[in-house]
Amino acid sequence: MIHSTVVSIPEIPIHNDTSSPHQPINHRPVSRHSLSTGTLSFRHIRYTISDSFVDNVRTLLGGSSFQSETRKQILDDVSGIFTSGLNAIMGPTGCGKSSLIDVLAGRKDRKGLSGEIFLDGLPITSSFKYMAGYVVQDDIICGTLTIRENIMFAANTRLGARISFEERKKRVTQVIEQLGLTLRENTRIGTELSRGVSGGERKRTCIGMELVLKPKVLFLDEPTTGLDASTAQSVIELLSKLSKHGHTIVLSIHQPRYSIFNSFDRVVLMCKGKIVYNDSPKNVLPHFLQVVHKRQEHENPADVTLDILIDANRNDKIFYKLVQLYHRTPICQRIPFQINEQIRAAVIASSSSDEKNVFQRSFQKELYYLSKRSLTNAIRNPSLFLSQIAVAIFVGLLIGLVFFNMTNTIDPGVPNRLGAIFMIVSSQILATVTAIEPLVKERALFIHEIVSGYYRIPTFFLTKLTCDMLPLRIIPSVVFSVIVYFLIGLQRSAIQFFIFLLTVFMCSVFGSAICFFYSAFLPIFAVALIVVVLVFVVMMVFSGFIVDLSSLYSWIGWIKWLSAFRYASNMLTINEFRNMTFCIANMTSICPLTGTEVLARNAIKYETYWDRWQNIFALALMSVFFFALAFIELIRMKKTK
DSSP: OOHHHHHHHOOOOOOOOOOTTTTOOOOOOOGGOOOOOEEEEEEEEEEEEEEEHHHHHHHHHHOOTTSSSEEEEEEEEEEEOSSSSEEEEEETTTSHHHHHHHTTOOOSSSEEEEEEEETTTTTTOOOGGGTEEOTTTTTOTTTTEEEEEHHHHHHHHHSOOTTTTTHHHHHHHHHHHHHTTTTTSSSSSOOOOOSOOOOOHHHHHHHHHHHHHHOOOOEEEEETTTHHHHHHHHHHHHHHHHTTTOEEEEOOOOOOOOOHHHSSSSEEEETTTEEEEEEOOHHHHHHHHHTTOOOOOOOOOOHHHHHHHHHHHHHHHHHHHHHHHHHHHHHHHHHHHHHHHHHHHHHHHHHSSOOOTOOOOOHHHHHHHHHHHHHHHHHHHHHHHHHHHHHHHHHHHHHHTTTTTTSSTTTHHHHHHHHHHHHHHHHHGGGGGGHHHHHHHHHHHHHHHHHHTOOHHHHHHHHHIIIIIHHHHHHHHHHHHHHHHHHHHHOOOOOHHHHHHHHHHHHHHHHHHHHHHHHOOOOOHHHHHHHHHHHHHHHHHHTTSSOGGGHHHHHHHHGGGGGGGHHHHHHHHHHHHHTTTEEEETTTTOOOOEEEHHHHTTTTOSSSSHHHHHHHHHHHHHHHHHHHHHHHHHHHHTTTT
């Protein structure tokens, strides 16, 4: 149970109910019959996070690692009610407004979180994400799709199977018209390489992807950030218009202009994780000026209010005065009674019968729509695929020309073949680092969509494998193999060429698995790249080409069993050398060296069928292992958001 630090000051009680302020968030079933008005209420919300920096310093100074971890209070006993209209949460940086939005939307880790959240008097459940829309601050959206395609994707993946495809299309058209995007509906959003819609149109598209749900509550995290004054005004006017049609809209905003501030129906002001005002924006200055005197002539009330909150954030005396002043207001004192009344009314009106989840979708439908988007994205943004093909052609020609038409001689035939095999394996595994950046960039999109209920993790994972990673590995591997195999002059046998192609492909798959895992584990591209390259370098050292593995000490020599470079090189070496003989230069009739002797000198086992294919099996097993780790990391990412 989490307890917050409370400063002892006289305060007027704000509730008369007997519920515990530390009661965990309740999750009773919600009947969809009662979800009609979109009233969001919450009480005794407390949220703390681990102060890892303090814990690390304490450990370095000799503190016990078994001491209780330090927790930082983000939200401190927050209660309130949001009804239909435009509700804004304001406050200085670090006051907890974005955290409150995330908690109410169900986007925070449950660790350190307590309190209760209700929708129309009934506790929210996991299906709340299908009843509420959430527009993130950074406009996370697929840039290669058009406005209509993005909204249609949201409709197809988030609406339940009971809603027909025709009804989804109708909803999408209505939303586009409602947002004033009809003339631009077939325009692509735009990427780093190609321009698309404007910032305001991009924001409205993100809003449309939530409105297609017909949500009970629409959350927006600082929707005006990054927009110019005119565009910000138009976005707020749109939200105000939507609120007039019965939508409950809750947004966080930092410092709005006067016209925007005045358009809010309700303003909730926060400071140090507590609510210090909850009423109409027209009453905020008269309220605050009861305890804080600031010049307000010809000044934006929002600016004056923010200045007062900044002062309160620095001055505990002002902060406690504002908290006590808010606790005396009739609105604050009525909140617990209003919530209890909503709960009683909801219990009476709710249905007691179990209902089938109207938001349920089949795995096949999710896979179809997500795969369709992935393929569309690959076709419209072919730069990654074309760059992979270009690299395969260039490296294939480079290695092929350097080792062109190798002879079956002891010198230089044997060392050249071993060198070529090492270069082939190294180039194919190292080339997979190009997969890191796209995966890191897609991380934010994945988190947003998985938390919002677009699809399930297995759907995303399978789509990445079948529609993204494998095509980007199969085709370049074939192109590379065809070029390098015949230019070098390796053994002309269909079976041996197939084994060569399979090994090259498995090198790419293994490299992709490593990149997938570290891209999911490390959110920063530069860090992920360094770690992946470091892992590859260690494996390369223990491949058996750079150093004689039999000469290594046992305490470090075991690393060879973890080297994918070693397994791939062994397979290609066996495939090429097993049935060969090597002659003395300029004396083709004298061939004293056999390929099996070369294998024996390099401590490569080849006698049995298992000796040969264990290398492919090891590559496959290591690939599956890292793909499994990547899948687990995707699950962890979802749980921590």
